Amino acid sequence: MVATEHETQTSPNADSASPLVDKSGSRVQEMFRQIAPRYDAMNHLLSLSIDRYWRWRTVRILRLSASDPVLDTCTGTGDLAIAIAKKAPKNVRVVGSDFCPAMLEIAIKKRRVGTPSETIEFIEADSQSLPFSDNRFQCVTVAFGLRNVTDTDQGLREMTRVCTPGGQVVVLEFSQPRLFGLRQAYGFYFRNVLPRIGQLFARNDKSAYSYLPESVVQFPDGQALADRMTAAGLTDVKFTPMTFGVATIYQGRKPQSTDASASETTP
Template sequence: MTATAAQASETKESTEAVDKSNPRVREMFRQIAPRYDKMNHVLSLNIDKYWRAQAVKRLRMVPGHPILDTCTGTGDLAIAISAKADPSVEVVGSDFCHAMLEIAREKRNPAKSSSRIDFLEADSQSLPFSDDTFQCVTVAFGLRNVADTDKGLQEMARVCLPGGQVMVLEFSTPRTIGLKQAYGFYFRNVLPRIGQWFARNDKSAYEYLPESVGQFPDGQALADRMTAAGLIDVKFKPLTFGVATIYEGTKPGELPAPGIQTPGIQS
């Protein structure tokens, strides 16, 4: 890790006050689940759909090996992956919030998916899969909600096939002067009020959002954590002036030939 990245990461962690314990986060998302999709589209001006499409476009999908989307929430990324994957590719979406998964299952539309898609309840810090199972392991706007970021990344790397791809899509902080200040004002003052009006929950979910983003490592700091988790060739691409960022890493080794059965999926 570079000195600058280490300092940035240390600063964020040393001031961390956000409660990301499993019970708190699970309950918060249970409460906002019924309006989660609508809120996301409104608060992001529908740009979240573009971000997910860009993530899917960068996946190196091959026939015959499954794909895992962790912290899948209501399943948007898993469903988007399934729509583009080869019919021989099973897509699995996992999340530890039952209420979110129920919505994901309702949204699943076999007519619009080219491959099979399943959703199961699982903690991203302890995934119920064998080592070396999935050709791609993804997470969209969920890694910052995992209590132990490094454990979450280690689990993603563990279940990824050698030669496979680990991808993180997450909010980040713009660096451009002016935009950074405007973005910060929107996140701290506007977004929580609109989100609270939509959600009507008592856990301040949309006050949690700017806090969790502000205290989460981004840019090179998160790339360094992916490298520490055992990934190589880690790179990142900012989207929409740095409001979101796609991070990609590869698990060392060579991807098995398409069609070779990989064990470890429990549905």
């Protein structure tokens, strides 16, 4: 959910006649501050709780070892970080970072004594400038937050930078169905139904649930996002659409140092 500057680049998915969505840091941070108390309830309601399944699928593909820590960026209220902690081997440190204090306050309250969530460390941080050293986390994840980062490529570069060589970078994000008919119905729901329901329950004055469909439409998905992950330095990038393409899991591997050396010597 991180953004620090206004978006100035046209997305491959954007309608050239449509104004770019405002992802300035102050706007996004204030928007999420206002909807934080109802954020989880609204997500489950508007997705018919399918978002729980999407996170479960995401955690399943993580190859977690009893070694380096794990980072969940744009962690929001911490659901993915908590799910990762449940799967991670004992004593593996899980960190959740976000730039919205109001969301982190809720994430912290979700930690439960005597459960794997007890030891999760939630910190305030900008995903475009993560406060971690290089090659630190065996897996770096983000769920439904990358599209809110002003500079998508910088966000991906930072995720790659802090990932250990051979480690995973995994993105769970909304996408647009390709099936004719479903795509149109999905678009109608996203643009007309969701904002009205969201506004009724969230009662914020920043039109958070109008921002959601705008940000999804203007965000690259499918091969376009996979190509940007490759450009950020990841290899073996692949993606798996879920629920008819409403959401997609992307995964890539940070090359081992030997991989990089080999590529440099290959004619």
